Amino acid sequence: MTTAAAPRVHHKPDEADRELLNQLQAGLAFVRAPFAEIGSRIGMDEEEVLRRLTRLKEAEIVRQLSAIFDTRALGYTSTLVAARYPEDKLFEAADIVGGHPGVSHNYRRTHAFNLWYTLAVEPESQFGLEDTMNRLHEASGAESTRMLPTLKLFKINVQLDMTGERKIEAKEAAPKPPPTRGDGVLPTDEDKRLIVVLQRDLPIEPAPFDRWAADAGITPDELLAACQTFVDRNYMRRFAAVLNHRKAGFGANGMAVWQVPEEDLEEVGPKMAAFQAVSHCYKRPTYPDWPYNIFTMVHARSMEACEEAIDAIAEDIGVTDPSRRAILYSTYEFKKIRLVYYTPDYKEWEAKALAGEPLPRWKKS
Secondary structure, eight states: OOOOOOOOOOOOOOHHHHHHHHHHHHOOOSSSSHHHHHHHHHTOOHHHHHHHHHHHHHTTSEEEEEEEEOTTTTTOEEEEEEEEOOGGGHHHHHHHHHTSTTEEEEEEESSSSOEEEEEEEOTTOSSHHHHHHHHHHHHHTOSEEEEEOOSEEEEEOOOOOSSSOSOTTOBOSSOOOOOOOOOSOOOOHHHHHHHHHHTSOOOSSSSHHHHHHHHHTSOHHHHHHHHHHHHHTTSEEEEEEEEOTTTTTOOEEEEEEEOOOGGGHHHHHHHHHTBTTEEEEEEOOOBTTBOOOEEEEEEESSHHHHHHHHHHHHHHHTOOOGGGEEEEEEEEEEEEOOOOOSOTHHHHHHHHHHHTOOOOOOOOO
């Protein structure tokens, strides 16, 4: 006997939902009643926050409410990867690539390099990052694969403007300094034990951290203090909601890539990062078949709005020659999850690879 899948819930956020979503993306306070606190910012009582958030989760507009950790600060190494496949092999290849536990994002994009994924490996990896990528290249039958690690981080801050009040070309009043990536001191075993708890999806209830503290065998105040310590140490960026971009109404996911002279990067990178429509801004390596050294991610409600933002960036930095930039749109999402840390899945994947066994595959639900 098979059980029918639960019907998908369709919900169009109203003005109050949109304001709540903006606050949830900005981050929860480390207090015992975080939903009451977030409601106080927008004149909404705790019961209504819980009711609305439950509905937004059921509609899959909110993917997860959890700690957002910095992969590098936790000792993991990671990279963006671009790979090229024949179109008729792409979906099977994406299943193989997505089967690695360190692949959290995996998209088809509009380019000859048509599969783009992020890959992370744990500090104890037997293979390391490049060998893991090469094994995925071979197992998935890629024609070409390029490793594109972050050489310099100018910005990472995914916060979609749900209210629509922000102009697409809006900029920060003053460019923020690039985010720090930890001080090189790795988490202790006790830190790891708490990170395993904090990376879960937060229960939607009045005192959710109390339940997690009980699971960890510590007091709620101790758990909340650990959260603040993790932020201070740059292990955690914030504790916040991650939205499903498309279900939230942001149908255009444009990765704008740029050719910028090396001597101009220190000036141009912060200028790009100042645009509020830009969620990520990185310097990455180039190759003979990949000449672009700056990447900016723009999420917008339409392709036209996305290109309007990118045109504003081009004008601001003086890169108006269209041959010096390209926009790669995401046309299919194979996998998008929060990276899970300190799980045995990494070692299990490597054991299968070493034994020559079939690698795990990712099947989109």
